[in-house]
Amino acid sequence: MRVGVISFPGSNCDQDTLSALGALGVEAVPLWYGEKSLAGVDRLVLPGGFSYGDYLRSGALAARAPVMETVERAIRDEAMPVLGICNGFQILCERGLLPGALRPNASGEFLCTWETVRVASVPLGFEGLAAGDLLRMPIAHHEGAFSVEPGGLAPLFQNGQVFLQYSDSVGQVHALTNPNGSVANIAGVSQGSVTGLMPHPERAMADYLGSVDGRKLLRGWLGEGDR
Amino acid sequence: MNYQDVGLTAQEFAMICDKLGRTPNALELGLFGVLWSEHCSYKSSKNLLADLPHEGSAVVQGPGENAGVVRLNDAIHVAFKVESHNHPSYVEPVQGAATGVGGILRDIVAMGARPIALADSLRFGTDAASQSLRHAVVEGVGAYGNAIGIPTVTGEVAYASGYEKNPLVNVMAVGLLPAERPISARGAKPGSYLVLLGQPTGRDGIHGASLLASQDFGEGTEHMRPTVQVGDPFMGKLLMEATLEAVGTGLLDSVQDLGAAGLTSAIAELAYRSEVGATVWLDQVPCREPGMTPYEIMLSETQERMLLVVRPSNMEQIIQIVAHWELPYQVIGVITGEKVLTIATEEDPAAAVVAPDVLAGACPLKPVPQDWAAEVRKTAEISPEFTPLTWEREWGLEVLGSLDCMSRAPIYQRYDSMILTHTVWGPDHSLAVLTVKGVEEGLAVAVRGPGRYAARDAYSGGMAAVARVLALLASQGAVPLGLTDGINAGNPDKESVFRDLMALLAGIGDASRAFGVPVTGGNVSLHNETHGEPIWPTAVIGAVGRHPHPLRPVLDAPETSGLDIVWINPSGDAALGGSVFESLRQETTAYPRPDLARLAETYRVISSVAQSADHLTAIRPVEDGGLFVALSRALLASPPSLGMTVELSADTAASQLFTEVAGQFLVFCPPETAGRLESAFGQWPGAFMRLGRVTGDGTLTIAAKKSVHYGRVELERTYARGYRG
Numbered sequence: 001m002r003v004g005v006i007s008f009p010g011s012n013c014d015q016d017t018l019s020a021l022g023a024l025g026v027e028a029v030p031l032w033y034g035e036k037s038l039a040g041v042d043r044l045v046l047p048g049g050f051s052y053g054d055y056l057r058s059g060a061l062a063a064r065a066p067v068m069e070t071v072e073r074a075i076r077d078e079a080m081p082v083l084g085i086c087n088g089f090q091i092l093c094e095r096g097l098l099p100g101a102l103r104p105n106a107s108g109e110f111l112c113t114w115e116t117v118r119v120a121s122v123p124l125g126f127e128g129l130a131a132g133d134l135l136r137m138p139i140a141h142h143e144g145a146f147s148v149e150p151g152g153l154a155p156l157f158q159n160g161q162v163f164l165q166y167s168d169s170v171g172q173v174h175a176l177t178n179p180n181g182s183v184a185n186i187a188g189v190s191q192g193s194v195t196g197l198m199p200h201p202e203r204a205m206a207d208y209l210g211s212v213d214g215r216k217l218l219r220g221w222l223g224e225g226d227r
Numbered sequence: 228m229n230y231q232d233v234g235l236t237a238q239e240f241a242m243i244c245d246k247l248g249r250t251p252n253a254l255e256l257g258l259f260g261v262l263w264s265e266h267c268s269y270k271s272s273k274n275l276l277a278d279l280p281h282e283g284s285a286v287v288q289g290p291g292e293n294a295g296v297v298r299l300n301d302a303i304h305v306a307f308k309v310e311s312h313n314h315p316s317y318v319e320p321v322q323g324a325a326t327g328v329g330g331i332l333r334d335i336v337a338m339g340a341r342p343i344a345l346a347d348s349l350r351f352g353t354d355a356a357s358q359s360l361r362h363a364v365v366e367g368v369g370a371y372g373n374a375i376g377i378p379t380v381t382g383e384v385a386y387a388s389g390y391e392k393n394p395l396v397n398v399m400a401v402g403l404l405p406a407e408r409p410i411s412a413r414g415a416k417p418g419s420y421l422v423l424l425g426q427p428t429g430r431d432g433i434h435g436a437s438l439l440a441s442q443d444f445g446e447g448t449e450h451m452r453p454t455v456q457v458g459d460p461f462m463g464k465l466l467m468e469a470t471l472e473a474v475g476t477g478l479l480d481s482v483q484d485l486g487a488a489g490l491t492s493a494i495a496e497l498a499y500r501s502e503v504g505a506t507v508w509l510d511q512v513p514c515r516e517p518g519m520t521p522y523e524i525m526l527s528e529t530q531e532r533m534l535l536v537v538r539p540s541n542m543e544q545i546i547q548i549v550a551h552w553e554l555p556y557q558v559i560g561v562i563t564g565e566k567v568l569t570i571a572t573e574e575d576p577a578a579a580v581v582a583p584d585v586l587a588g589a590c591p592l593k594p595v596p597q598d599w600a601a602e603v604r605k606t607a608e609i610s611p612e613f614t615p616l617t618w619e620r621e622w623g624l625e626v627l628g629s630l631d632c633m634s635r636a637p638i639y640q641r642y643d644s645m646i647l648t649h650t651v652w653g654p655d656h657s658l659a660v661l662t663v664k665g666v667e668e669g670l671a672v673a674v675r676g677p678g679r680y681a682a683r684d685a686y687s688g689g690m691a692a693v694a695r696v697l698a699l700l701a702s703q704g705a706v707p708l709g710l711t712d713g714i715n716a717g718n719p720d721k722e723s724v725f726r727d728l729m730a731l732l733a734g735i736g737d738a739s740r741a742f743g744v745p746v747t748g749g750n751v752s753l754h755n756e757t758h759g760e761p762i763w764p765t766a767v768i769g770a771v772g773r774h775p776h777p778l779r780p781v782l783d784a785p786e787t788s789g790l791d792i793v794w795i796n797p798s799g800d801a802a803l804g805g806s807v808f809e810s811l812r813q814e815t816t817a818y819p820r821p822d823l824a825r826l827a828e829t830y831r832v833i834s835s836v837a838q839s840a841d842h843l844t845a846i847r848p849v850e851d852g853g854l855f856v857a858l859s860r861a862l863l864a865s866p867p868s869l870g871m872t873v874e875l876s877a878d879t880a881a882s883q884l885f886t887e888v889a890g891q892f893l894v895f896c897p898p899e900t901a902g903r904l905e906s907a908f909g910q911w912p913g914a915f916m917r918l919g920r921v922t923g924d925g926t927l928t929i930a931a932k933k934s935v936h937y938g939r940v941e942l943e944r945t946y947a948r949g950y951r952g
Contacts, residue, residue, distance in 0.1 A: 009461070009464075009465055009552070009553060010374070010461050010464055010465075012374075012375070012376025012464065012646060013376070013646060015647075016646065016647065016648045019648070020648075032551075049376060050373070050374040050376075050460070050461065050464075052461060053374060053459065053460065053461025053462075054374070055461065109366070109641050110369050110370075110373055110641045110642070110643070111640055111641065112373075112639075112640055112641070112642060112643045112644055112645065113640055138645050140373070140643040140645065140646065142373075200645070202648065203645050203646070203648055205648070208651050208662070208777075208778045208779075209645070209648060209650070209651070
């Protein structure tokens, strides 16, 4: 399987994401945002970082880069699985490929901490993950407060689009486990073949880094289950 | 414009006229003004720094380059350095701190090394205004480091009223480079082009070095705002990637970053070190605004610029790389064989003509009185010692919840500490442990700058700063490869300040010699004073060490009950001078002078215990707040069920719990290891004490005649929120 990782100017988790995918045994291909074709990849990751410095809203400029036309077409025509991590999630929301938006954290500050997230519903194509599973992964963002327009929340839950919610260590989701002011503690959502999440699975790939749950998540997304 | 306007003295001006054989024109005078400023020339400190040990088996590059370089193994070298951005961070805290991070990262990149870690050392006052300053400084450090994607893996912070108007923002950066890569700031060859890369030059930061960083603060700083640069981490990221890719081709003569004093310093230093000359076509420099004068262009400190020296035949390949990263660039001059620096404009092909060695190498240095060296090493004035005769439960919480001891989490959680996925131990530990991809050895990175210890006896404080940081490496069994020193002090023209500065450096020098660890470079920030009140002389020492097994750091908190609790205190002394406990009660007195030979032996033993550590032993250096804080922090880092019981004698308990004398370690270990420590330290009275045991009751119990208990929740809350917070 070939997985492309798209770098925009200012992306900075691209190398970590490439090595995480490489460690799972898939062929991970770096793709520069200026490239016209997707080089025959089967899946795409939009990694974290500060594309274009995040000087406008996070992800707003990258969402309008030409390569996103190609990405959008691949999703529409081939149901290409696309995973957006952190800034990648922000880009997908800005492009309208995922519902909602990521606003500045409630604290107004950048936040880098370990969090537990609970799987609310498993997105299309994931294997080896079940609702109720708990995953421990770091977050590192300034704009991670997921929000939706009034009335937009219930449909997300009803359609099974809420992927991850910040929880405590036993899976209880409540206000005290909400690090950034996300509505309903939402840490990740999906829409069709597109999934986005704020936590960084590529940073939770080994015990010495603090957790291996990132492997489980990425394997799940690759459709390989937790072998 | 006369010489005073650019910050020169009459004597310096006379010397310049003498060297040139004529009176400099206005532009030349401006160039001398910045390069002969304290900030660029190190004129007050250079003779003092010369006394530090620079040689060592791991040293690849000592002081004099953009950063020091040491050998991790045969394949990988480590570039590292600390730099300050104190004055700008007071005038404009967010941008001042951010550009401080950007600047030190460019220094590492200019060495051809890829930055892998940042560490920050911050000092603030204790008033309310200082807390908003802290908020903004932390925002700035994070804004740059987070966006450019380099993790801030460790750091420290301390507070004292003396830093109210002179906060300190020191940042250390660490980078890796392949061993075969040549050190690149001295390879410029005649005929090669000067290629200026990055941000177009603007009117920002003019006089940042000469007027802002080289003078004391007086009334108001508003008018100095324009001397502070503005950071652009996005451009910084592109510049870093492009420069490293260009360096990787092996096709560059040389690289020089643009920092303090902008183009002036970059070109003069480059030509001076490479022993060549240069002609700069000033009209070619891309400017952000029209009508900039040659003087403004040469002095601008616009950030995110890099100067590459490229042979004409290699231009095409380099330009391709630069174009990929979409960076603006321009050829702005050429290297010449004759050692003359010529600034040419359209109107005047000889707008300035100066020899690089006069400009960059001839600034007169402040002499050091010969007898001072012996004098500072003489025993300091002994202050009346403060020894409490009782011990109160509340005191523990007061110290643990004091500004200097409480959790730094509200700061470091605003930094990305995990990006690049090599942070095994991040900022929630006392030092960082990092893996290095592809090799077994890792890095231990630590930074300490105990200003309080230098407040009354700068010599003692200088020794203690080195001792503190190396204790952290010893606790991991990491082999120290080198040190970087960030010196911060007041106005060196005052005798008392200069004397302290000298004592501080004598302390650093003596300690690094005693421990056998070289200082490979650093930074000096002077004129940290407002209204004539200088800060405490503050030496921020950064260290990198070779960690033998980074995937498995030696524990710093026990994980099982039943272990012995051992306190190693090589001096056997429990004086409270310079401690947090003392500072909460009275004026700080002199810090007890460390016995360096004894400390060196102690670190050797601790390091060897750490290297052979079973999986049970935990080692924690005793730092601010003394034994009590070390015990509390170890407890909070242990599984919730664990507790600790220690026994002390009632009349000495307070001194023992709160002394911060150098070289103390807290060790949690099985009886065999305790026995090994006892036989190693038994030779020194009071150096080894078996204090008690790790229990299973979730409580810290201190038995000194009466038994007092601290619950985990109480300690946790105090540590997180401060005393009664």
